[in-house]
Structures are given as structure tokens and as C-alpha cells.
Amino acid sequence: MKFVRVDMSAKTVKDQTVPDAYRGIGGRALTSSYINDHVPATCDPLGPDNVLIFAPGYFSGTPLVNTSRLSVGAKSPLTGGIKESNVGGTVAAALANLGITAIIVEGRAPVDGCWVLSIDEQGRAALLDAADCKGLRTYALVEKLKSIHGDHSSVTCIGPAGEFQLAAASIQTTDLDGRPCRAAGRGGLGAVMGAKGLKAIIVSRSGKLADPLAAPDAFKDAAKAYAKAVKADEFSGEILPALGSACLVAPINEAGALPTRNAREGQFEGAEKISGETMARIIRERGGKNTHKGCAQCIIDCSNEFVDPAGRYVTSSLEYETIWSMGAMIGNSDLDAIARLDFLCDDIGLDTISTGVAVAVAMDAGYKPFGDAAAAIAMVEEVAAGSVFGKLIGNGPAAVGRHFNHHRVPVMKGQSMAAYDPRAIQGMAVTYATSPMGGDHTAGWVVDQNLEAFGGTLDRFSAEGQVEASRATQLHMAAVDSVGICDFAQTGLASPEGIANVYRMMAAKSGNPFSEKAWQELGLRVLRAERAFNRRAGFTPADDHLPRMFYEEPLPPYNKVVVVSDAAMEKTFDF
Amino acid sequence: MTVQITVKLYGTLDRWVAGYNPDSGCGVHLAAQSTVADLIDHLGIPPRSVGLVSVNGRAAKKADALPDRALVKVFHPIFGG
Numbered sequence: 320m321k322f323v324r325v326d327m328s329a330k331t332v333k334d335q336t337v338p339d340a341y342r343g344i345g346g347r348a349l350t351s352s353y354i355n356d357h358v359p360a361t362c363d364p365l366g367p368d369n370v371l372i373f374a375p376g377y378f379s380g381t382p383l384v385n386t387s388r389l390s391v392g393a394k395s396p397l398t399g400g401i402k403e404s405n406v407g408g409t410v411a412a413a414l415a416n417l418g419i420t421a422i423i424v425e426g427r428a429p430v431d432g433c434w435v436l437s438i439d440e441q442g443r444a445a446l447l448d449a450a451d452c453k454g455l456r457t458y459a460l461v462e463k464l465k466s467i468h469g470d471h472s473s474v475t476c477i478g479p480a481g482e483f484q485l486a487a488a489s490i491q492t493t494d495l496d497g498r499p500c501r502a503a504g505r506g507g508l509g510a511v512m513g514a515k516g517l518k519a520i521i522v523s524r525s526g527k528l529a530d531p532l533a534a535p536d537a538f539k540d541a542a543k544a545y546a547k548a549v550k551a552d553e554f555s556g557e558i559l560p561a562l563g564s565a566c567l568v569a570p571i572n573e574a575g576a577l578p579t580r581n582a583r584e585g586q587f588e589g590a591e592k593i594s595g596e597t598m599a600r601i602i603r604e605r606g607g608k609n610t611h612k613g614c615a616q617c618i619i620d621c622s623n624e625f626v627d628p629a630g631r632y633v634t635s636s637l638e639y640e641t642i643w644s645m646g647a648m649i650g651n652s653d654l655d656a657i658a659r660l661d662f663l664c665d666d667i668g669l670d671t672i673s674t675g676v677a678v679a680v681a682m683d684a685g686y687k688p689f690g691d692a693a694a695a696i697a698m699v700e701e702v703a704a705g706s707v708f709g710k711l712i713g714n715g716p717a718a719v720g721r722h723f724n725h726h727r728v729p730v731m732k733g734q735s736m737a738a739y740d741p742r743a744i745q746g747m748a749v750t751y752a753t754s755p756m757g758g759d760h761t762a763g764w765v766v767d768q769n770l771e772a773f774g775g776t777l778d779r780f781s782a783e784g785q786v787e788a789s790r791a792t793q794l795h796m797a798a799v800d801s802v803g804i805c806d807f808a809q810t811g812l813a814s815p816e817g818i819a820n821v822y823r824m825m826a827a828k829s830g831n832p833f834s835e836k837a838w839q840e841l842g843l844r845v846l847r848a849e850r851a852f853n854r855r856a857g858f859t860p861a862d863d864h865l866p867r868m869f870y871e872e873p874l875p876p877y878n879k880v881v882v883v884s885d886a887a888m889e890k891t892f893d894f
Numbered sequence: 895m896t897v898q899i900t901v902k903l904y905g906t907l908d909r910w911v912a913g914y915n916p917d918s919g920c921g922v923h924l925a926a927q928s929t930v931a932d933l934i935d936h937l938g939i940p941p942r943s944v945g946l947v948s949v950n951g952r953a954a955k956k957a958d959a960l961p962d963r964a965l966v967k968v969f970h971p972i973f974g975g
């Protein structure tokens with residue numbers, strides 16, 4: 320139970336016992352509380368006063384399945400507000416197995432400094448000069464670091480986009496195969512890492528120092544029941560392994576909610592060509608891998624390895640959000656081009672969502688025609704080349720919109736929405752508008768209520784019940800992101816018995832009673848901290864609204880607009 | 895009187911129909927006035943395994959009647975985000 324504190328200005332690393340205020344929490348609860356407590360809200364996100372914090376979920380390093388989730392927090396250069404971006408892979412389990420509750424990176428190395436933080440199997444951390452790693456793309460960087468540090472480590476790193484401190488830069492981390500293909504994509508945290516002069520964090524995966532469980536047997540019992548529920552569920556036990564998250568393409572498109580050509584339409588005529596069903600078939604025929612394990616301790620295996628017609632590796636893992644942002648959103652139905660764009664974003668260290676939407680805005684402004692995949696690839700390559708236009712794309716859709724003086728820019732608090740058009744699923748309008756994260760789907764995904772059971776238990780075109788659904792889900796997700804359970808393993812906690820297992824595990828790890836009320840308080844603690852930070856950073860209720868396009872432009876084929884009022888948005892959180 | 899329906903199945907729902915062809919879907923004959931729920935029952939798919947259903951490109955409810963020569967797409971429930 321320790322913090323590893325890294326001061327990039329002084330080049331010092333030291334361990335600190337976790338202070339009482341941060342005991343018993345992990346993941347987003349820890350990153351957001353810490354940022355709210357210690358970062359001056361009006362600071363320059365790329366300056367020395369910002370803090371970058373990496374925290375495994377509270378359940379990471381325990382026997383519970385699907386818990387290698389890392390939360391990364393800082394003030395975001397993209398939104399200007401607080402940010403938590405989370406990612407799978409192996410690093411969260413690796414850190415937790417070393418008894419590391421968080422890595423806290425402060426200060427800033429002199430301009431042009433390039434350093435890596437290395438943590439060995441005893442949890443000893445050291446800052447190493449890595450001038451020879453400067454400018455490397457992530458795949459080449461990982462190969463180089465593996466040759467020096469061995470390949471039983473996880474690598475969490477930035478690419479050229481992070482070094483250029485671009486606002487859509489991601490932090491990439493390695494999967495179980497050691498590829499830097501998993502991304503803490505949202506919010507431009509790669510730029511914060513770049514600004515600090517930190518290129519990579521290498522963490523030994525051989526640690527045996529995990530925090531002890533207060534009641535190991537009780538924990539294991541509940542964890543076993545949880546895993547059984549995840550396996551038994553049709554979605555996590557069968558559909559995700561078969562198709563991955565790409566299984567969402569066809570139903571969301573059919574619902575008229577797949578933003579197409581910069582959200583001018585809600586259905587893409589090329590959707591069948593880029594659907595999960597098509598992707599899985601192509602992967603199978605070419606000898607790639609479906610049902611691929613991306614993260615430590617995963618029992619779902621939603622990942623895949625996409626290969627070219629000759630069977631050569633292109634990317635891992637091709638997922639729904641990227642298939643949308645680099646597909647329908649830019650009018651591109653060429654799955655091979657989407658896979659190439661996914662790889663490029665991982666390699667350059669870019670958020671695939673913000674980057675795809677940035678390309679879509681450029682196309683909408685007339686820079687290149689929609690559907691021109693070669694132009695999209697060239698635009699993304701420009702980011703790595705460091706050209707002026709590349710910097711625009713790498714700074715995300717709002718920067719591109721400003722450059723072209725183009726007003727159809729689907730961002731909230733500066734961050735682009737994801738693959739669910741809020742006009743076709745009103746609850747997503749509430750989440751995008753009110754999440755302290757900006758446009759973010761995982762913060763409060765209310766798609767299921769709006770589409771399940773033959774077309775939704777909520778009327779997806781009506782405002783009725785949507786604020787309540789989004790609020791409840793955002794609070795719940797804040798808690799889920801804090802314990803560090805993969806979104807897709809939430810099938811294990813969807814039932815009353817399932818969530819009771821989570822409470823039992825909380826109690827069994829901490830040794831303190833844990834109830835439904837404590838779960839709600841955990842979610843509230845997170846949202847309160849995040850909203851408090853954003854208020855101090857200058858956000859007002861007007862920042863909880865959507866761009867006008869969503870109220871004014873009916874979305875085909877259902878021709879609906881967002882009907883949740885600004886007043887209702889502002890009342891979503893009354894703190 | 896019967897209606898002729900073309901059904902397309904998504905996710906892993908194809909396992910409920912032997913010999914299902916993902917490119918062409920499958921053809922089904924039902925009594926006139928049959929509903930979405932009747933079709934799901936006819937296919938033998940448990941209703942809990944069904945999320946969204948569309949009829950001729952529009953989201954449909956259980957009780958909606960199926961017009962002759964309709965294209966019906968049946969999707970699995972979704973979860974997670």
C-alpha cells in the first residue's frame with residue numbers, strides 16, 4: 320500500500336505510505352480525489368503544476384476476474400477540466416501485485432528531456448534517461464524497451480502525439496501479448512505525460528506483494544460467484560467472445576443511432592461491411608484471431624487480432640468505437656483501412672475517437688470528401704510528421720472546427736462524443752452534456768435501457784426518464800471505475816445478487832462493512848470531486864449543454880432532435 | 895393467407911436456425927397478421943435473447959404486425975458500453 324512519487328523537475332522518485340485520506344479507494348475515486356485535492360484547477364494542464372496519477376482499481380491484484388483496469392487522472396488539456404481515462408492490459412494487475420496504490424507524477428522535466436520510469440519485481444522505482452527513445456512510435460518503443468528490460472513487464476507509454484503535447488494524445492499500454500494496443504484514449508492525457516518528459520513506465524509483472532485481503536476466503540467465494548455470472552450471461556459469455564465490442568455496429572446502426580458523416584445521418588449504408596459479424600468472418604477467413612485475451616485475468620476475451628489478406632498482423636483490437644470513428648463517422652466502409660487507422664493511432668499515440676471525429680470535421684468542412692480513406696490515413700500520418708495540419712488533427716475536432724471556421728463540431732466540454740448519436744438515444748445526450756469528463760460514453764452508458772426488450776424500456780426519443788437513467792448510471796459507473804471492473808464484465812453485477820457480491824468483496828478486502836449505501840456514496844464522492852474541480856476551473860451550468868446542431872438538425876432516418884431541455888440537463892446533478 | 899418474411903439474425907442468434915446463411919438470411923412463412931413476437935416464437939429464439947428488432951429498417955415492438963415480404967432484423971441484447 321504505497322504511492323510511488325515521481326518529481327520530474329527534481330528527477331527524484333520516492334515511496335510514500337498511502338495517506339489515510341486515500342485508503343480504501345482505488346481507480347477513479349483515487350485519481351479524481353487526488354487531482355481535486357492537489358491540482359490548482361486553473362493551472363496550465365501542460366505545466367509543472369498539473370499532476371498525472373496512475374491508479375489501479377481497488378480490485379486490481381485480487382483474485383476477481385476482469386480487474387486489470389488502470390485509471391489515469393490529471394487536468395485535461397482537451398477539456399480544461401478534470402479527467403479520468405481508464406485502460407486494461409496488464410499494467411493495473413502488475414502495479415497492484417507490487418502493492419502500488421498509485422504512481423503520482425509531478426513537476427516537469429526540462430524541455431526535450433525524455434525519461435522512463437522503471438519499476439522492478441520488488442516494487443523499486445527508478446527514473447532512467449531515455450534520450451534514445453525520443454520520437455519513437457509506440458510499437459518500436461516497446462520493442463526497444465523489451466530488449467533492455469525483458470519482456471515480462473508491462474509498458475505504458477506515449478508516442479509522438481504525446482511528445483508533441485497534442486490534446487488528443489493517448490497513453491498506450493501493452494496487452495497480454497506485449498503490444499501497446501490498449502489506450503487510455505480520452506482527454507489528451509498523453510500530452511500531459513509528454514509535457515512532463517515521461518515517455519514510458521515499465522512495470523515488472525512478477526510482483527508478489529499485493530495488499531492482503533482482510534477475509535480471503537469470503538473474497539474468493541464472492542469472486543467465484545461473480546465470475547460464474549459473467550460466464551453465464553449470453554452477452555459476456557458468448558457474443559463478446561465471438562464478435563468483440565464490434566457486435567454493437569449492426570444494432571446501433573439499425574436503431575439509427577450510428578453517427579455517420581460527421582453526424583449528418585444516423586444510419587450508414589456501409590454498416591454491413593464494417594459490422595462485427597463481417598469483421599469476425601474476415602478475421603476467421605484470413606487466419607487472424609477472434610476471442611482474444613487482451614487484458615490480465617480476463618475471462619471474456621473481447622479482443623481480436625486483425626490481419627491483412629496475407630495473414631499478417633495489422634492491429635489489435637479492432638473495437639466498436641474505432642470502427643465507428645474511422646468508419647461511419649468519416650463515411651468509410653473499408654474495414655482494412657479502419658484497421659490501418661486503428662494501428663496508426665495506437666502507434667502514434669492518439670485517441671481513435673477524437674482523431675476520427677477530427678478527420679470527420681475536416682471532411683465536413685470540405686477539406687477532403689467523406690469516404691476518402693487514403694486521405695484519412697494521410698491526415699493521421701501528418702500528426703506523426705509534426706506538420707501544422709497534423710497538429711490540428713492531433714488537437715482534436717474542436718481545433719479542426721476552429722481552423723476551418725466550421726460549426727458542426729460534435730464535442731461537449733471540448734471532447735468529442737462517442738458512437739451513439741444523442742438525438743436517437745436521448746439518455747446519451749444527458750450523459751454527454753453533464754459528465755464532468757465531457758463527451759464520453761462509458762461515463763453513463765444508457766443505451767441498453769433505450770434499446771433492450773424489443774425497442775427499449777425507455778422511449779429513446781422522449782426526455783421522460785432519461786435524466787434519471789443517466790444520473791443513476793453515471794453515479795454507478797463512477798463506482799465501477801473506482802473498483803476497476805472491466806465494463807464488459809458488468810454483466811456479473813447487473814443482478815441484485817451480482818452487485819451484492821461486489822459489496823461482499825469490498826468488505827472482504829477492506830475488513831470494513833460495505834453496503835449499497837456505501838456504493839452510492841463512493842459514486843457520489845467521485846462525481847462531487849470532479850464537479851468541484853470543474854467549477855473551480857471555470858465551468859458553469861452552460862457547459863452542461865450540447866452543441867446547437869443536436870437541437871436544430873433532425874437526424875435521419877428518424878428525424879429527431881435532442882428534446883431534453885437545458886434546464887433538465889443542469890438539474891442532473893444538484894451539487 | 896400467409897405472409898412471407900425474410901429474417902436476418904445478428905450476433906450469435908444464427909445458432910437458433912439450422913443452416914442459416916448470413917448473406918441471404920432465411921425465409922419464413924407465417925399466418926397473416928402475425929406479429930414480431932409470433933416470428934420470434936416461430937424461430938424458437940428465447941425472447942430474453944432478443945434486444946432490438948427492426949421491420950423494414952424501423953425499430954419494432956413485440957406486438958407489431960408483419961407486412962408481407964418484410965425484412966426483419968433480429969439483434970441480441972447489448973450491454974456494457
Ligand code: SF4
Nearest residue numbers: 613614617619621805
Ligand atoms: S473483456 Fe475485453 S476489455 Fe474487458 S478485460 Fe477482457 S479483453 Fe480486456
